[in-house]
Amino acid sequence: xxxxxxxxxxxxxxxxxxxxxxxxxxxxxxxxxxxxxxxxxxxxxxxxxxxxxxxxxxxxxxxxxxxxxxxxxxxxxxxxxxxxxxxxxxxxxxxxxxxxxxxxxxxxxxxxxxxxxxxxxxxxxxxxxxxxxxxxxxxxxxxxxxxxxxxxxxxxxxxxxxxxxxxxxxxxxxxxxxxxxxxxxxxxxxxxxxxxxxxxxxxxxxxxxxxxxxxxxxxxxxxxxxxxxxxxxxxxxxxxxxxxxxxxxxxxxxxxxxxxxxxxxxxxxxxxxxxxxxxxxxxxxxxxxxxxxxxxxxxxxxxxxxxxxxxxxxxxxxxxxxxxxxxxxxxxxxxxxxxxxxxxxxxxxxxxxxxxxxxxxxxxxxxxxxxxxxxxxxxxxxxxxxxxxxxxxxxxxxxxxxxxxxxxxxxxxxxxxxxxxxxxxxxxxxxxxxxxxxxx
Amino acid sequence: xxxxxxxxxxxxxxxxxxxxxxxxxxxxxxxxxxxxxxxxxxxxxxxxxxxxxxxxxxxxxxxxxxxxxxxxxxxxxxxxxxxxxxxxxxxxxxxxxxxxxxxxxxxxxxxxxxxxxxxxxxxxxxxxxxxxxxxxxxxxxxxxxxxxxxxxxxxxxxxxxxxxxxxxxxxxxxxxxxxxxxxxxxxxxxxxxxxxxxxxxxxxxxxxxxxxxxxxxxxxxxxxxxxxxxxxxxxxxxxxxxxxxxxxxxxxxxxxxxxxxxxxxxxxxxxxxxxxxxxxxxxxxxxxxxxxxxxxxxxxxxxxxxxxxxxxxxxxxxxxxxxxxxxxxxxxxxxxxxxxxxxxxxxxxxxxxxxxxxxxxxxxxxxxxxxxxxxxxxxxxxxxxxxxxxxxxxxxxxxxxxxxxxxxxxxxxxxxxxxxxxxxxxxxxxxxxxxxxxxxxxxxxxxxxxxxxxxxxxxxxxxxxxxxxxxxxxxxxxxxxxxxxxxxxx
Numbered sequence: 056x057x058x059x060x061x062x063x064x065x066x067x068x069x070x071x072x073x074x075x076x077x078x079x080x081x082x083x084x085x086x087x088x089x090x091x092x093x094x095x096x097x098x099x100x101x102x103x104x105x106x107x108x109x110x111x112x113x114x115x116x117x118x119x120x121x122x123x124x125x126x127x128x129x130x131x132x133x134x135x136x137x138x139x140x141x142x143x144x145x146x147x148x149x150x151x152x153x154x155x156x157x158x159x160x161x162x163x164x165x166x167x168x169x170x171x172x173x174x175x176x177x178x179x180x181x182x183x184x185x186x187x188x189x190x191x192x193x194x195x196x197x198x199x200x201x202x203x204x205x206x207x208x209x210x211x212x213x214x215x216x217x218x219x220x221x222x223x224x225x226x227x228x229x230x231x232x233x234x235x236x237x238x239x240x241x242x243x244x245x246x247x248x249x250x251x252x253x254x255x256x257x258x259x260x261x262x263x264x265x266x267x268x269x270x271x272x273x274x275x276x277x278x279x280x281x282x283x284x285x286x287x288x289x290x291x292x293x294x295x296x297x298x299x300x301x302x303x304x305x306x307x308x309x310x311x312x313x314x315x316x317x318x319x320x321x322x323x324x325x326x327x328x329x330x331x332x333x334x335x336x337x338x339x340x341x342x343x344x345x346x347x348x349x350x351x352x353x354x355x356x357x358x359x360x361x362x363x364x365x366x367x368x369x370x371x372x373x374x375x376x377x378x379x380x381x382x383x384x385x386x387x388x389x390x391x392x393x394x395x396x397x398x399x400x401x402x403x404x405x406x407x408x409x410x411x412x413x414x415x416x417x418x419x420x421x422x423x424x425x426x427x428x429x430x431x432x433x434x435x436x437x438x439x440x441x442x443x444x445x446x447x448x449x450x451x452x453x454x455x456x457x458x459x460x461x462x463x464x465x466x467x468x469x470x471x472x473x474x475x476x477x478x479x480x481x482x483x484x485x486x487x488x489x490x491x492x493x494x495x
Numbered sequence: 496x497x498x499x500x501x502x503x504x505x506x507x508x509x510x511x512x513x514x515x516x517x518x519x520x521x522x523x524x525x526x527x528x529x530x531x532x533x534x535x536x537x538x539x540x541x542x543x544x545x546x547x548x549x550x551x552x553x554x555x556x557x558x559x560x561x562x563x564x565x566x567x568x569x570x571x572x573x574x575x576x577x578x579x580x581x582x583x584x585x586x587x588x589x590x591x592x593x594x595x596x597x598x599x600x601x602x603x604x605x606x607x608x609x610x611x612x613x614x615x616x617x618x619x620x621x622x623x624x625x626x627x628x629x630x631x632x633x634x635x636x637x638x639x640x641x642x643x644x645x646x647x648x649x650x651x652x653x654x655x656x657x658x659x660x661x662x663x664x665x666x667x668x669x670x671x672x673x674x675x676x677x678x679x680x681x682x683x684x685x686x687x688x689x690x691x692x693x694x695x696x697x698x699x700x701x702x703x704x705x706x707x708x709x710x711x712x713x714x715x716x717x718x719x720x721x722x723x724x725x726x727x728x729x730x731x732x733x734x735x736x737x738x739x740x741x742x743x744x745x746x747x748x749x750x751x752x753x754x755x756x757x758x759x760x761x762x763x764x765x766x767x768x769x770x771x772x773x774x775x776x777x778x779x780x781x782x783x784x785x786x787x788x789x790x791x792x793x794x795x796x797x798x799x800x801x802x803x804x805x806x807x808x809x810x811x812x813x814x815x816x817x818x819x820x821x822x823x824x825x826x827x828x829x830x831x832x833x834x835x836x837x838x839x840x841x842x843x844x845x846x847x848x849x850x851x852x853x854x855x856x857x858x859x860x861x862x863x864x865x866x867x868x869x870x871x872x873x874x875x876x877x878x879x880x881x882x883x884x885x886x887x888x889x890x891x892x893x894x895x896x897x898x899x900x901x902x903x904x905x906x907x908x909x910x911x912x913x914x915x916x917x918x919x920x921x922x923x924x925x926x927x928x929x930x931x932x933x934x935x936x937x938x939x940x941x942x943x944x945x946x947x948x949x950x951x952x953x954x955x956x957x958x959x960x961x962x963x964x965x966x967x968x969x970x971x972x973x974x975x976x977x978x979x980x981x982x983x984x985x
Binding site for chain 1: 499559562685689692693695696697698699700701702703704706707709710713714716717771772773774775776778779780782783792795796798799801802803804805806808809810812813814846849850853877878879880882883900903904906907908909910913914934937938941942947955956959962963966967970971974
């Protein structure tokens with residue numbers, strides 16, 4: 056026994072049994088790890104909630120309740136209606152007449168009067184009259200009319216209005232719901248895909264049903280053309296200078312500091328700049344996609360410059376040395392060899408920058424792209440740039456700021472369209488990166 | 496001549512110069528490229544560059560300078576006696592410009608002929624009537640001096656533009672000719688062209704400086720203008736925000752303190768949400784997560800950063816607000832009156848900031864050298880003890896920088912607060928009350944239809960200036976911390 060002292064040493068614990076302190080430490084370890092998992096799950100939970108609430112509230116905007124009725128207008132009826140003083144009223148009477156015939160044919164009996172139909176449809180008479188005056192050859196033929204139902208009928212189908220919450224007013228009465236139900240049973244009121252929402256223009260403040268985002272999509276498109284045409288060449292030129300030519304001096308430092316600061320300036324400040332310089336000082340037209348494009352260009356430039364510089368930096372120096380070695384000038388080296396190799400990276404960065412610009416709202420508010428109704432498509436290319444228009448995010452904001460709850464659904468629907476554009480652009484960027492990225 | 500045509504014409508001249516110079520040098524060298532100093536295209540580019548660039552430069556400068564010249568001439572021609580007591584020279588000038596636009600419109604719609612527009616004198620009421628027939632905005636009866644000034648304005652402008660077209664085209668042709676003349680086989684065309692391209696590159700890089708300059712100048716000038724109309728001390732230390740809507744009354748209270756308080760309160764709520772979630776996500780992703788989990792969870796969180804802020808704004812207004820009301824509102828705890836509140840905006844802004852905090856902290860935690868972790872493990876520390884006692888203290892300055900960047904983002908955020916925070920300026924501690932921020936008020940003061948010259952509109956520039964200075968300070972400080980920290984370990 057040479058190691059007698061070992062036995063007398065106090066045994067504090069064994070490796071095989073876990074003591075209290077180790078237990079505590081292990082529990083702390085588990086807890087700490089759990090915090091991390093919970094944090095990530097909360098983040099992803101928020102993302103899921105956001106997606107679900109966008110989809111759930113936005114998808115109804117793509118459908119619209121319509122009253123669809125097929126009937127034959129005889130020549131006598133046409134002549135009789137045209138000879139009356141209140142012509143549209145006469146057509147409305149014809150329509151109501153045909154509607155009740157259709158209902159009796161289907162064996163459904165429900166009471167209704169002209170006032171109820173007007174509450175449901177607006178004034179159908181003028182639509183019908185215009186159609187038959189424009190197409191006289193259709194008289195005597197069966198014609199199907201699809202008339203958009205009022206926003207309250209639409210809201211009833213989408214669950215915005217229920218029998219319990221409906222308030223009688225001159226726009227809608229609770230008894231109308233019986234009529235709506237009967238018409239829906241007869242297959243006369245149906246929900247259809249609302250093409251007008253995608254291709255149409257904005258409607259007035261009192262007609263959420265007719266509002267469409269098409270015109271503002273065009274506005275955004277022209278704005279993105281301006282951003283692309285200006286920020287890509289300027290951004291690439293600036294990056295080439297800073298990455299390939301700039302000497303180490305105070306001027307270069309000044310440019311670098313400016314670019315990194317501009318990247319962090321709040322977007323609303325760019326809006327103030329646009330208002331003061333482009334509109335107050337240069338007297339460019341208000342609300343024009345051209346001005347919006349200029350402001351967004353200044354905002355996007357730092358993003359594009361930063362990503363372009365990264366992809367120029369990624370081209371290995373050996374390429375430059377080889378080109379210089381066979382006698383190319385510095386300028387030829389950059390433009391013939393470095394730039395083409397960096398092009399996929401530059402393109403990816405530009406697309407991501409454009410996507411950012413497309414979703415930006417705050418600067419557009421200040422240069423006047425809200426507060427009016429974007430009713431008409433631009434007439435041509437030049438008018439597309441300089442005529443007042445809205446842009447997708449500005450249109451969404453306009454709808455969100457209106458009082459009628461029917462517009463909220465349109466705003467969510469607009470967000471779905473905006474996100475589809477953003478998603479497409481980002482996916483294109485990712486595909487480009489995957490396909491062309493080169494590891495040196 | 497429309498600007499577009501002028502521009503295209505200049506390009507056409509430059510193209511012609513390119514072709515001619517190239518042909519000339521090829522002819523001079525006897526179709527033997529080897530006797531040329533540069534490749535033939537460089538001679539062409541030299542000629543194109545020298546004809547287009549000076550012409551375009553003059554065009555831009557002329558377009559900027561002419562309005563100033565015309566304004567000063569027209570303004571000098573209006574005698575002081577014609578400016579009414581209640582009006583000012585700049586208002587009269589604006590009216591002149593409107594009248595001139597109206598005459599243009601009337602000619603375009605055929606209500607007036609060009610000759611009539613130049614020689615109109617007699618019948619004032621007739622002119623006003625005709626202009627409004629044409630759809631022009633005529634605010635009041637056009638008086639004789641204003642009509643005369645408007646006519647002068649139009650004449651000056653149209654002769655100015657004619658002169659500009661001629662001068663610019665002459666410059667383009669002269670530049671092309673000069674370059675054509677100096678085109679000789681021993682001319683060092685490549686060096687000249689490359690020098691020119693270099694200047695263009697420098698000009699492109701300087702746009703960043705110009706933008707900053709533009710921001711600072713437009714903020715500073717309008718802010719000074721504002722402080723002439725409204726005392727600066729009342730602006731910075733005033734505790735009440737109540738702009739009058741009538742326009743130019745002195746009854747507005749424009750104190751920034753309630754707005755700053757709203758801004759900071761909302762940002763603090765946002766950071767309380769974003770910092771723990773973002774930080775713990777970053778720790779988990781960089782220290783614990785398997786590559787597979789990381790490849791899934793990191794892009795998922797970053798999607799939150801790619802969503803436009805208008806979407807968050809709508810989410811706050813229509814989803815989070817009503818949800819909070821149903822819990823804390825009159826039906827629940829009774830703390831909350833309406834959906835728009837500090838809590839609503841702060842919570843949603845916090846969600847938006849999670850990816851900022853997490854990806855910046857992730858980078859910083861990853862930059863801590865592995866050797867420090869290994870040393871800690873070697874002493875028997877568990878992974879969480881290593882993180883808490885070694886990695887985080889080492890990364891702390893960088894993380895503080897990341898949080899400051901997120902804070903500057905929160906202070907400058909606009910759409911969420913415009914839609915989610917409410918419009919009432921309040922100094923209150925209750926997070927369930929509606930408050931408003933600097934950015935929200937910039938939007939509301941500049942989107943109304945008040946006159947640009949009134950203090951109610953100009954205050955937006957002073958607010959913008961405050962915002963710019965605060966975010967710039969935060970950014971510079973944060974970048975300084977992050978950079979200093981990076982240098983330590985590199």
